[in-house]
Structure formats: C-alpha cells, structure tokens
Amino acid sequence: MFTGIIQTVGTVSRITPSQAGSRLRIDCPLLEPSRWQEGDSVAVAGCCLTALALDAQGFSADLSAETLERTSLGALESGDPVNLEPALAVGDRLGGHLVSGHIDGLAEVVSIHPSGESRIARLRVPETLARFIAEKGSVTLDGVSLTVNAVDGLEFEVNLIPHTLAVTTLGRLARGARVNLEVDQLARYIERLLGASQ
Incomplete structure (x- = not known):
C-alpha cells in the first residue's frame, strides 16, 4: 500500500530484456535501498513492483508482459526519471490517499x-x-x-x-x-x- 506522496525521483540506469518481459535497474541512493529487504514493494511511476538486487545505489525490478502492455513502463529508456515511493510501514503518515500501485x-x-x-x-x-x-x-x-x-x-x-x-x-x-x-x-x-x- 502507498500514499501517492513521492519520496524521490530515481533514474533508470539499465533495461535488460528477459524471456518473461524485462528487468529495470533504478538508481536512487537518497532512498538508501540497501536498508530494504529483498522482495519489498516499491511504486515506480505508480506501479507496484518488487525490489530485487538491492545495493546502496539502487535496485532492480522485473516487469511482466502484462505490466509492459498496460502501463507506461514499457516505454522507459535508460536515463529516464521515475517517481518512487516505498510501501507504507505501520505507523507511517498517510499524506495523500490510499494507493494500491495497480494501474487501471x-x-x-x-x-x-x-x-x-x-x-x-x-x-x-x-x-x-x-x-x-x-x-x-x-x-x-x-x-x-x-x-x-x-x-x-x-x-x-x-x-x-x-x-x-x-x-x-x-x-x-x-x-x-x-x-x-x-x-x-x-x-x-x-x-x-x-x-x-x-
């Protein structure tokens, strides 16, 4: 669950095609992704994705064929900026409104x-x-x-x-x-x- 309050703008540093879709690499050192747990949810341009391959500079996320078809993420190129919001934790402020990260x-x-x-x-x-x-x-x-x-x-x-x-x-x-x-x-x-x- 998210709030729609963007915490930072990350940068797409790499896009790797895969058999099931593609994998994004996003740089966002201000969010300190090395402190997250692998498998945590993060909203990327509003899309709820699973954070993988975490390090101090950023994270990766897999995009399914459906995500590529239904969202704007399939049009991303290396160097593009993306809005980022990690998932809410218990006790976090709800500043915007309840957002699922499931694009309509x-x-x-x-x-x-x-x-x-x-x-x-x-x-x-x-x-x-x-x-x-x-x-x-x-x-x-x-x-x-x-x-x-x-x-x-x-x-x-x-x-x-x-x-x-x-x-x-x-x-x-x-x-x-x-x-x-x-x-x-x-x-x-x-x-x-x-x-x-x-």
Missing part, C-alpha cells in the same frame, strides 16, 4: 497551461475508467496523489502546484504524454457492490 490504464495529456505558479493539466481517460473519476475525488498519476478539479465527459483536470512540479516527474508533462492512472479504490469498490446488488 493510461491517461493522455490533452493540454497543460500555467495558472499563476501552478499548472493546470487536462487529461483524457478510456471510456471504461471515466465513471470512476469525480470532481474533488482522488486520482494517482505516475504515482502522484492528486485532487480532481473538474470533470467533463472523458476528460478531467488537476492542478499541479509548484512543489509537485519541482519534486516529481509531472513537471516534465507535455501535451500528448501518457501517464499511469490509478482511480480511487473506493470508487471501484462502490461500483462493484452496486453491480452485485442489481
């Missing part, structure tokens, strides 16, 4: 424009996911917990404050970019319960 789909940036020192990003989602997005509800984009400002059909807007722009990869967003989207868990469970009762 990709959202595409339709537009992005300044609003004072912030930026307003407008994104389009697949029709199957639009019903889960509500004004003042929560979404996770590339692992970042955000509040939805407005909803219009298949599109919604979020406000990216200066801090978010400075400490996450969302400061690099441009029109046409595709980002990992996780909708609010509560919305998914409510829809499932309502469907089962009908």
Whole structure:
C-alpha cells in the first residue's frame, strides 16, 4: 500500500530484456535501498513492483508482459526519471490517499497551461475508467496523489502546484504524454457492490 506522496525521483540506469518481459535497474541512493529487504514493494511511476538486487545505489525490478502492455513502463529508456515511493510501514503518515500501485490504464495529456505558479493539466481517460473519476475525488498519476478539479465527459483536470512540479516527474508533462492512472479504490469498490446488488 502507498500514499501517492513521492519520496524521490530515481533514474533508470539499465533495461535488460528477459524471456518473461524485462528487468529495470533504478538508481536512487537518497532512498538508501540497501536498508530494504529483498522482495519489498516499491511504486515506480505508480506501479507496484518488487525490489530485487538491492545495493546502496539502487535496485532492480522485473516487469511482466502484462505490466509492459498496460502501463507506461514499457516505454522507459535508460536515463529516464521515475517517481518512487516505498510501501507504507505501520505507523507511517498517510499524506495523500490510499494507493494500491495497480494501474487501471493510461491517461493522455490533452493540454497543460500555467495558472499563476501552478499548472493546470487536462487529461483524457478510456471510456471504461471515466465513471470512476469525480470532481474533488482522488486520482494517482505516475504515482502522484492528486485532487480532481473538474470533470467533463472523458476528460478531467488537476492542478499541479509548484512543489509537485519541482519534486516529481509531472513537471516534465507535455501535451500528448501518457501517464499511469490509478482511480480511487473506493470508487471501484462502490461500483462493484452496486453491480452485485442489481
């Protein structure tokens, strides 16, 4: 379980193809990964992955064929930055919202424009996911917990404050970019319960 509060931006240092998918190597010395346990969960651009081959400089993680197909991780190249958040420990602060790290789909940036020192990003989602997005509800984009400002059909807007722009990869967003989207868990469970009762 995660919160959507990014702890650092790591760097992809190596991508190795494998029979089952590929293996990522991510450098993130600020997180001191040598203190983790092999097998710990870490959210990479919002995707829950298993940390392997830990050392003081970083870690590796295997990407399955499904992860490569359903997320933006298959488009990563060596040198690319990625948002990182280790899994919550008991007693940790819950600063964002409850995030599973299970990506629902990709959202595409339709537009992005300044609003004072912030930026307003407008994104389009697949029709199957639009019903889960509500004004003042929560979404996770590339692992970042955000509040939805407005909803219009298949599109919604979020406000990216200066801090978010400075400490996450969302400061690099441009029109046409595709980002990992996780909708609010509560919305998914409510829809499932309502469907089962009908």
